[in-house]
Amino acid sequence: xxxxxGKIFVFLLVAIIFVAVxxxxxKLIRPVRPTKEKLKTYECGENPVGTxxxxxxxxxxxxxxxxxxxxxxxxxxxxxxLSYKEYGFYGFLVGIIFLVILAVGMxxxxxxxxxxxxxxxxxxxxxxxxxxxxxxxxxxxxxEESKIE
Amino acid sequence: MNxxxxxxxxxxxxxxxxxxxxxxxxxxVHAGFYLLFTLFGVAGLYVLLGADFIAIVQLLVYVGxxxxxxxxxxxxxxxxxxxxxxxxxxxxIPAVIGVGILxxxxxxxxxxxxxxxxxxxxxxxxxxxIGRLLITDYVLVFELLGILLLVALIGAASIARRDKE
Amino acid sequence: xxEFLSDLFGSQIIAAFISAAxxxxxxxxxxxxxxxxxxxxxxxMQDRLGPMRVGWHGWLQTIAxxxxxxxKEDIVASDTDKKFFNVAPYIVFAGTYLVFAALPFSSAYIxxxxxxxxxxxxxVSGLVVIGILMAGWASNNKYSxxxxxxxxxxxxxxxxxxxxxILSIVMFTGTLSLSEISDNQTAYxxxxxxxxxxxxxxxxxxxxxxxxxxxxxxxxxxxxEVNRTPFDMPEAESExxxxxxxxxxxxxxxxxxxxxxxxxxxxxxxxxxIFFGGYQSPIGYLGDALAANWLIPFEQLFWFAAxxxxxxxxxxxxxxxxxxxxxxxxxxxxxxxxxxxxxxNLIIIGIITLI
Numbered sequence: 001x002x003x004x005x006g007k008i009f010v011f012l013l014v015a016i017i018f019v020a021v022x023x024x025x026x027k028l029i030r031p032v033r034p035t036k037e038k039l040k041t042y043e044c045g046e047n048p049v050g051t052x053x054x055x056x057x058x059x060x061x062x063x064x065x066x067x068x069x070x071x072x073x074x075x076x077x078x079x080x081x082l083s084y085k086e087y088g089f090y091g092f093l094v095g096i097i098f099l100v101i102l103a104v105g106m107x108x109x110x111x112x113x114x115x116x117x118x119x120x121x122x123x124x125x126x127x128x129x130x131x132x133x134x135x136x137x138x139x140x141x142x143x144e145e146s147k148i149e
Numbered sequence: 150m151n152x153x154x155x156x157x158x159x160x161x162x163x164x165x166x167x168x169x170x171x172x173x174x175x176x177x178v179h180a181g182f183y184l185l186f187t188l189f190g191v192a193g194l195y196v197l198l199g200a201d202f203i204a205i206v207q208l209l210v211y212v213g214x215x216x217x218x219x220x221x222x223x224x225x226x227x228x229x230x231x232x233x234x235x236x237x238x239x240x241x242i243p244a245v246i247g248v249g250i251l252x253x254x255x256x257x258x259x260x261x262x263x264x265x266x267x268x269x270x271x272x273x274x275x276x277x278x279i280g281r282l283l284i285t286d287y288v289l290v291f292e293l294l295g296i297l298l299l300v301a302l303i304g305a306a307s308i309a310r311r312d313k314e
Numbered sequence: 315x316x317e318f319l320s321d322l323f324g325s326q327i328i329a330a331f332i333s334a335a336x337x338x339x340x341x342x343x344x345x346x347x348x349x350x351x352x353x354x355x356x357x358x359m360q361d362r363l364g365p366m367r368v369g370w371h372g373w374l375q376t377i378a379x380x381x382x383x384x385x386k387e388d389i390v391a392s393d394t395d396k397k398f399f400n401v402a403p404y405i406v407f408a409g410t411y412l413v414f415a416a417l418p419f420s421s422a423y424i425x426x427x428x429x430x431x432x433x434x435x436x437x438v439s440g441l442v443v444i445g446i447l448m449a450g451w452a453s454n455n456k457y458s459x460x461x462x463x464x465x466x467x468x469x470x471x472x473x474x475x476x477x478x479x480i481l482s483i484v485m486f487t488g489t490l491s492l493s494e495i496s497d498n499q500t501a502y503x504x505x506x507x508x509x510x511x512x513x514x515x516x517x518x519x520x521x522x523x524x525x526x527x528x529x530x531x532x533x534x535x536x537x538x539e540v541n542r543t544p545f546d547m548p549e550a551e552s553e554x555x556x557x558x559x560x561x562x563x564x565x566x567x568x569x570x571x572x573x574x575x576x577x578x579x580x581x582x583x584x585x586x587x588i589f590f591g592g593y594q595s596p597i598g599y600l601g602d603a604l605a606a607n608w609l610i611p612f613e614q615l616f617w618f619a620a621x622x623x624x625x626x627x628x629x630x631x632x633x634x635x636x637x638x639x640x641x642x643x644x645x646x647x648x649x650x651x652x653x654x655x656x657x658x659n660l661i662i663i664g665i666i667t668l669i
Binding site: 005006009060061062064065066067068069071072073075076078079080081082083084086087090091094095097098101102104105106108109112114 | 156193196201202204206209210213214215217218221222224276277278279280281283284285288291292294295296298299301302303305306310
């Protein structure tokens with residue numbers, strides 16, 4: 001007796017077999033001529049510089065964290081959504097209160113600016129000030145020069 | 150030994166073998182990827198127990214959520230410099246004590262509980278039944294879970310904020 | 315279909331394998347067609363001709379490309395993590411293929427008539443994310459790793475609005491089974507859920523605008539989940555070459571390609587099942603008119619494929635209409651617009667169901 005989940009398992013097996021068979025067929029007919037250059041990590045034709053491991057933006061982690069919490073929320077709401085109608089307005093309220101509690105959390109995050117993606121803040125040099133000083137100096141020099149004359 | 154048993158042993162083997170790889174590999178990212186197979190095997194075991202909803206929750210929350218969070222966490226550590234990063238062994242004695250206590254507790258539970266050994270009665274859909282229980286008997290637990298998740302959300306955000314500064 | 319096959323072969327195992335292999339017969343020709351269509355659509359939108367040489371208007375081009383890919387050398391760079399580099403295509407393809415298990419292709423064929431099909435589909439798409447992260451990490455390449463990280467963050471973020479919209483549909487329909495949702499929208503197009511469902515009454519007209527909002531939110535977020543423009547930063551050619559599959563070549567690359575186009579169809583099919591009647595014909599069946607019942611499942615397959623391909627076409631159309639968004643815009647759109655709107659939408663639909 002094959003259950004519905006058994007069929008899913010067969011789907012999984014079929015997917016794996018399909019990939020394995022196509023890779024195997026390709027293996028039979030494709031050439032294998034590796035060279036040192038070919039086996040280099042691709043970096044637009046340049047020699048690879050440094051390592052791909054840099055510290056990633058912390059936002060990636062926060063996104064995954066907030067996602068997980070909402071994921072659990074949605075998981076708990078699915079059984080509720082199937083059967084709340086049997087209990088009328090009371091049943092509806094149970095789920096909505098749950099949802100609103102989470103919405104409050106989200107509003108808090110929004111207000112605190114946690115939903116902003118940390119954008120790089122470039123240091124814009126203050127050219128204006130420098131130019132002002134320089135022109136001031138230049139003017140001074142010029143006026144001194146004119147005095148000499 | 151019918152097909153049900155064979156599939157049970159298959160999933161149990163997947164879970165145990167990949168679990169062994171998770172703890173024995175020296176590479177943290179490898180451990181994370183092996184965990185995929187462990188969690189998948191556990192989902193399969195849930196299916197065999199007739200808990201269809203829990204099995205899919207296992208896939209959705211653990212594979213689709215916690216595992217990704219874990220991998221992101223590993224990738225965020227700035228001490229990684231190459232693909233073959235290693236994790237050493239440290240704090241052996243506290244670890245042994247901690248794991249020993251946990252192991253003892255689990256064994257005690259295993260032998261003290263009176264297990265209901267009944268063959269699963271086919272695949273009855275459990276989802277709407279769980280929903281019914283959440284609305285009636287466990288309504289307080291359900292709302293408390295909402296508050297727990299709210300606390301987790303705020304906590305996560307404040308940790309991230311501290312890191313940013 | 316499964317019952318028919320198991321009667322035919324007298325063995326459930328053989329029947330299960332054959333019925334599980336049937337979507338493959340659909341996916342491979344679909345991908346070959348979709349790649350050709352994508353090139354043609356792109357070309358014509360830019361006043362070019364696209365492939366013209368191989369066959370009439372280049373229709374054999376993708377088949378030729380497939381044979382070329384089959385013969386390509388499989389280059390595994392020496393810095394990669396070989397084991398996981400080789401396993402990743404399996405996981406990505408399996409994740410995509412498992413979604414097809416729950417899609418009702420017609421009333422006669424559905425891979426598995428799981429009564430929590432929608433929930434299952436949301437869950438197995440998580441497998442693709444792990445596969446992508448694995449591919450990106452094992453490649454040990456800057457472009458791959460960046461692409462994988464962006465892709466994973468994007469897919470998980472947009473899974474929330476998707477799930478909330480699906481939740482509101484579940485509240486309205488009261489079922490998680492995809493074949494039941496399709497069956498509910500039978501007969502003519504005004505019974506589709508985008509037009510408020512099959513029940514005539516006040517509810518139908520009240521819910522209609524909110525269904526349209528739900529559809530828009532779902533379509534935008536599925537677009538982001540399959541990394542299509544305007545949300546294609548994970549594979550932005552101008553900055554990341556090809557994203558997480560940069561290092562892959564030959565048949566392994568084509569497995570990623572197959573999974574990607576398969577996913578495009580899968581999400582389009584889910585949208586069409588939820589809002590546009592799935593396999594149901596909008597104008598009635600020829601089989602009914604001719605009193606030929608055997609014709610109906612084939613017609614249904616045609617409508618299912620036609621609706622799916624239409625939404626895939628819209629995806630291609632959007633690619634040449636909208637510019638790529640920035641990462642911060644992407645996240646703003648998800649967290650500050652789609653999720654709040656979908657929550658409000660869910661509450662309103664919930665109130666309407668109680669009337």
